[in-house]
Amino acid sequence: MTRDDLFNINAGIVKSLCTAISKHCPEAVVNMISNPVNSTVPIAAEVFKKASTYDSKKLFGVTTLDVVRARTFYAGKKGLAVEDVDVPVVGGHAGITILPLFSQATPKATLTDEEIDALTKRTQDGGTEVVQAKAGKGSATLSMAYAGALFAESCLKGLNGEPGIVECTYVASTVTELPFFSSKVRLGKDGVEEVLGLGALSEYEKKGLEAMKAELKASIQKGVDFAKQS
Ligand SMILES: NC(=O)C1=CN([C@@H]2O[C@H](COP(=O)(O)OP(=O)(O)OC[C@H]3O[C@@H](n4cnc5c(N)ncnc54)[C@H](O)[C@@H]3O)[C@@H](O)[C@H]2O)C=CC1
Ligand SMILES: O=C([O-])CC(=O)C(=O)O
Incomplete structure (x- = not known):
């Protein structure tokens, strides 16, 4: 499924x-x-x-679970503390439309092309892996709840006027030609305060971006x- x-x-x-x-x-x-x-x-x-x-x-x-997965896999691969790690994930929330931007991951660590490809695929397939493993008994229940709670908390902070609250989320967007797209978004008192751009992409990420567009559209x-x- x-x-x-x-x-x-x-x-x-x-x-x-x-x-x-x-x-x-x-x-x-x-x-x-x-x-x-x-x-x-x-x-x-x-x-x-x-x-x-x-x-x-x-x-x-809510695409936060993709960010949670990308952070976890990156931290695991590089022996970093996951709470110190950030990885933007753009696009959508299914298969190849999930595009983690490991070139913008912090703290910066060197990854080979093979490692980037493996981490990208693991992030893209993470949800499906769990759904298949549970074989009809639901999805990634606890990690979804965790991701949902993280995102809801950030929304509430934004609504309360806390500055500098930025999350990757799937919103009405002009970042690409697609009307909805997930990218970093600054959250504020009215919800979306500013949809931020993609930043500099690696060649691998540029290809991933083009490859997802037909499916997302x-x-x-x-x-x-x-x-x-x-
Ligand atoms: N965006 C994300 O990161 C993720 C999204 N999901 C999605 O979250 C949703 C829930 O997933 P699970 O908790 O695994 O599913 P689940 O089948 O365990 O729970 C769904 C719940 O919705 C209730 N429900 C059904 N019809 C309803 C209605 N008309 N009004 C109100 N409630 C209704 C059911 O009684 C059930 O308690 C699914 O759409 C799943 O694909 C799951 C994982 C990650
Ligand atoms: O495919 C699903 O229903 C589960 C899902 O979104 C995820 O775990 O990211």
Whole structure:
């Protein structure tokens, strides 16, 4: 099962929950963790647009688990303390649309091309690995809860006016030609304060970025079409 297989069940649930949000708490900040995030965020946006409650600054796809995984694998490989490590992860939240930027990882450590490729694939496949291992009994429950809590806490800090709160998250974006994209975002009193750019990418990352675009575009369109048709 892939995240996209969840579409048929989750798209309807997300649509009905978002319809209720637009009716009962139209100004809520929405952290969308339900998969496939690449499509459920566009579904939410369409539902909110139809209800005239859409505020792109308040709709986030939670991709923090990809960052948690990238940090963990990088720290493990290089013998670093995971709490000292940061790795931006951009794109979306499924397979090749998950692009960890190890060239921007801190603290800086030397990685061979083979190590970068292996760490990238491990990050991209981490969720699927767990879903397959649990064989129909759910997903990465505890690490998802941890990632969701980290992201929600950062949102709350931003809403409370704490400066310098930056997280990678899947939002309405002009960073690429795609209407939704995950990159570093500065969180503030209104939700999104600033969508930050990609920074300098390695050749490997530039290729990864181009390679993901068709899939991410199709997943976004699938969400938009579902919301409009149903
Ligand atoms: N963005 C991320 O990093 C991750 C996202 N996920 C996604 O999170 C979601 C939950 O995953 P699990 O906890 O493993 O699934 P699960 O099947 O264990 O839990 C889903 C829960 O949703 C409830 N539910 C079903 N229909 C509902 C409705 N109409 N309204 C309210 N609640 C309803 C069920 O009763 C159940 O308790 C899935 O969409 C999964 O793909 C999972 C891991 C990581
Ligand atoms: O594919 C899934 O449902 C689980 C998931 O998103 C993850 O663990 O990153």
